[in-house]
Amino acid sequence: MKDARRPIAVFDSGVGGISVLRALVDLMPNENYIYYGDSIHAPYGSKTLEEVRALTEMHVLHLLEAGAKAVVIACNTATSADISILRERYQHIPMIGIEPAVKPAVESGEHPGVLVLATPMTIREMKFRTLLMRYEKDADIYPLPCPGLVEYIERGVLSGPSLEGFLEKLLAPYRYPEIDCVVLGCTHYPFVADAIRRILGPKVAVFEGGPGTARETRRRLQERNLLNPSQERGFVRFENSLDTPEEMRLCRMLLNSKENMK
Secondary structure: OOOHHEEEEEOOOOOOOOHHHHHHHHHOOOOOOOEEHHHHOHHHHHHHHHHHHHHHHHHHHHHHOOOOOEEEEHHHHHHHHHHHHHHHHOOOOEEOOOOOOOHHHHHOOOOEEEEEOHHHHHHHHHHHHHHHHHHHOOOOOEEEOOOOHHHHHHHOOOOHHHHHHHHHHHHHOOHHHHEOOOOOOOOHHHHHHHHHHHHOOOEEEEEOOOOHHHHOOOOHHHHHHOOOOOOOOOOOOEEOOOOOOHHHHHHHHHHHOOHEOO
């Protein structure tokens, strides 16, 4: 049982993975968490494959040395680039990745139009292309790279004219009836979901991967008898390569759950 009380590590290229952390805390509030964001090097989506792998593997090693019982790669880009390598290297540790929520979006209607927002690297990777090919007969799928969007969220700009102007320009070609769903294929993007809804309209359903990743994490922990037996609310500890008071305040604000801060 001692091992089961160790924290779940959540890793992201910056603050975006806090959307996944939020889903994890909602589902398993009694677990303990370490969140590591690499905001100095954000965004990962515009880096080379080799750069993303090197950064991801360095930070995952740090989290394991800190005593993590499982690692959630809460970054679509890092998952695409490195999850298979990490699972092979650390077979004794649950390694949970994330992928864009294309499946629930496709299954939400009869041959829907699905717009998938993601980083340029996520869209380039074979893992993503394989995912789209799996569902291309069941929906019209439009992958849209969004360079520059992560930077707004890393600065804590979640609304306002500057962000909305950026999104208006990005999404303008897709404001027509053929789009039924939008998939937020980067864990940063849920933090600007309201702005995206305002531009695409209320009839467009929005899907994100965080809740599904949280359920998969619980399943993988249960398989290995690693669920925390404590009935008390756990803690969340934030770490970030950009170790400033402003960054820590942004992390806490995004999680929006001050009572379990440590």
